[in-house]
Amino acid sequence: MPASLESVSELRRDQLRALRTTTWWWVGMVLLPIVAGVAATVVVSNRSPGAVFVVAVVAVVATALVWLIGTYMLADSRAKSAFLVAWARSRGWNVGVGMWRESATPLLREGDRRHSEDHVSGPLPSAGEATLCHYTYEVRHTTTDSKGHTRTTWEEHPFTVIETGVLATGVPRLTLHPRSFGDNRLFDRIDSKLTSDRVVDLESSEFDHEFKLEVADSASDMAVRLVFEPAFIVWCLDQGDGMLFEIEEQTLVVAIRGHSYDAAELDGLVGKAGTIAARVADAGATIPKEA
Amino acid sequence: MSPTVIILIVVLAVVALAVLYGVIAYNGMIRARNMVDEAWSGIDVQLKRRHDLIPNLVESVKGYAAHERDVLQAVTDARVNAMAAAGPAASGAAEGALGQALGRLLAVAEAYPQLRATENFQKLQTELANTEDQIAASRRIYNGNVQSYNTRIQVFPNSVIAGMGGFAPREFFEIDDAADREPVSVDFSSPTPEAGDTPVPPNAPTGDTPAV
Numbered sequence: 001m002p003a004s005l006e007s008v009s010e011l012r013r014d015q016l017r018a019l020r021t022t023t024w025w026w027v028g029m030v031l032l033p034i035v036a037g038v039a040a041t042v043v044v045s046n047r048s049p050g051a052v053f054v055v056a057v058v059a060v061v062a063t064a065l066v067w068l069i070g071t072y073m074l075a076d077s078r079a080k081s082a083f084l085v086a087w088a089r090s091r092g093w094n095v096g097v098g099m100w101r102e103s104a105t106p107l108l109r110e111g112d113r114r115h116s117e118d119h120v121s122g123p124l125p126s127a128g129e130a131t132l133c134h135y136t137y138e139v140r141h142t143t144t145d146s147k148g149h150t151r152t153t154w155e156e157h158p159f160t161v162i163e164t165g166v167l168a169t170g171v172p173r174l175t176l177h178p179r180s181f182g183d184n185r186l187f188d189r190i191d192s193k194l195t196s197d198r199v200v201d202l203e204s205s206e207f208d209h210e211f212k213l214e215v216a217d218s219a220s221d222m223a224v225r226l227v228f229e230p231a232f233i234v235w236c237l238d239q240g241d242g243m244l245f246e247i248e249e250q251t252l253v254v255a256i257r258g259h260s261y262d263a264a265e266l267d268g269l270v271g272k273a274g275t276i277a278a279r280v281a282d283a284g285a286t287i288p289k290e291a
Numbered sequence: 292m293s294p295t296v297i298i299l300i301v302v303l304a305v306v307a308l309a310v311l312y313g314v315i316a317y318n319g320m321i322r323a324r325n326m327v328d329e330a331w332s333g334i335d336v337q338l339k340r341r342h343d344l345i346p347n348l349v350e351s352v353k354g355y356a357a358h359e360r361d362v363l364q365a366v367t368d369a370r371v372n373a374m375a376a377a378g379p380a381a382s383g384a385a386e387g388a389l390g391q392a393l394g395r396l397l398a399v400a401e402a403y404p405q406l407r408a409t410e411n412f413q414k415l416q417t418e419l420a421n422t423e424d425q426i427a428a429s430r431r432i433y434n435g436n437v438q439s440y441n442t443r444i445q446v447f448p449n450s451v452i453a454g455m456g457g458f459a460p461r462e463f464f465e466i467d468d469a470a471d472r473e474p475v476s477v478d479f480s481s482p483t484p485e486a487g488d489t490p491v492p493p494n495a496p497t498g499d500t501p502a503v
Contacts, residue, residue, distance in 0.1 A: 203432055203436070204326075204330065206324050229425065231428040233432060
């Protein structure tokens with residue numbers, strides 16, 4: 001039974017308390033608003049005394065607020081990092097990149113720019129070493145208004161990801177994603193024609209309704225069906241919307257949406273990755289060589 | 292354009308849409324029916340695997356408990372009936388009876404520690420437990436497909452097309468297990484477990500009792 005961990009909010013409270021005990025924090029908290037107030041007074045010194053007073057007070061309060069918000073954000077960031085380190089250590093995992101491979105699977109190549117952080121690595125149950133991290137891909141949206149001004153915004157798609165090596169015999173690439181709104185099965189055949197992957201229909205209509213399973217055109221049907229034996233199909237269904245995994249070039253990536261800082265959720269993700277890796281390895285061991 | 296032509300175009304468009312809908316609905320029903328058949332063949336494979344394991348299991352037990360003739364014969368008879376059963380309803384009933392007979396056989400085996408210790412018996416038990424898991428999963432998949440297919444052919448206007456195309460509702464695969472229907476008996480007179488004893492809930496899975 002892993003040791004219980006302090007939640008991010010508890011750690012944040014600790015961090016805030018620690019920050020408030022530092023001299024530089026108090027210097028910033030007292031001096032910066034005074035400096036801002038004085039500067040504002042100088043800038044509006046030609047106005048009436050009432051206006052000068054109001055502007056000075058606003059400058060003092062605004063600077064103090066900005067300082068407090070900055071403090072909160074710093075404490076939050078430190079608390080999240082501390083939580084992940086504590087979670088990793090309590091599970092026998094190490095802090096560090098481990099065997100992380102950038103762009104290993106389609107999810108890790110999505111978007112116009114991408115980054116990963118908070119890497120921790122360790123063993124999966126009944127499988128090999130894995131790396132867990134917070135991964136984000138961003139999609140660029142460019143809009144131009146009637147005056148010709150161009151504005152670029154970045155839409156973030158955060159995930160918590162586990163990456164591990166897996167011996168996937170006969171399956172060079174496989175992706176399993178929950179079907180989203182608009183991802184209708186009517187378009188599966190067109191998708192299969194237009195890409196180097198094909199959509200596979202398994203024997204469960206419930207599974208085909210919930211998930212889109214795509215494999216490389218060169219993948220062996222037998223190998224795919226050996227992985228997706230009835231018990232594994234039912235297990236995937238029981239995971240619900242949280243089920244998302246990909247295999248490419250002997251790398252398995254299992255992901256959940258959002259950057260998770262919840263111990264139960266992270267443990268669940270590790271458990272899922274272990275189950276999938278073991279299933280793929282078991283199926284690979286039973287497949288005949290020619291498949 | 293004259294009103295007659297407009298009416299004709301509208302009627303043709305409606306007819307074309309109806310035909311298109313009919314084709315899509317018909318193809319959908321064919322697909323759903325094929326999914327049911329595919330799922331049933333999946334169950335069939337697992338049931339055959341289970342039937343193939345039983346003679347070896349019976350032989351293993353016979354080597355240590357040959358005098359438990361009634362139990363061994365019951366398993367053999369139940370296996371023959373299960374193999375002869377055709378269709379989900381008949382198979383469900385026969386497999387339920389086989390599951391109960393197997394349960395009794397494994398209960399008998401519990402009384403023979405030497406038998407339980409043999410590698411062959413342990414392997415057979417593990418294989419049987421795996422097969423039971425796969426049967427349970429295949430059953431869920433099959434019943435899900437049947438529900439989807441039956442709904443598809445029973446809703447209007449699909450029911451009209453289903454009637455013309457000869458699509459009949461399919462049966463669910465329910466395994467009859469008399470133990471499931473027995474009322475749970477609670478004995479309040481039994482002594483309170485002493486500290487350190489681990490109470491075992493009634494019908495707790497033991498890992499070696501068929502749980503289909």
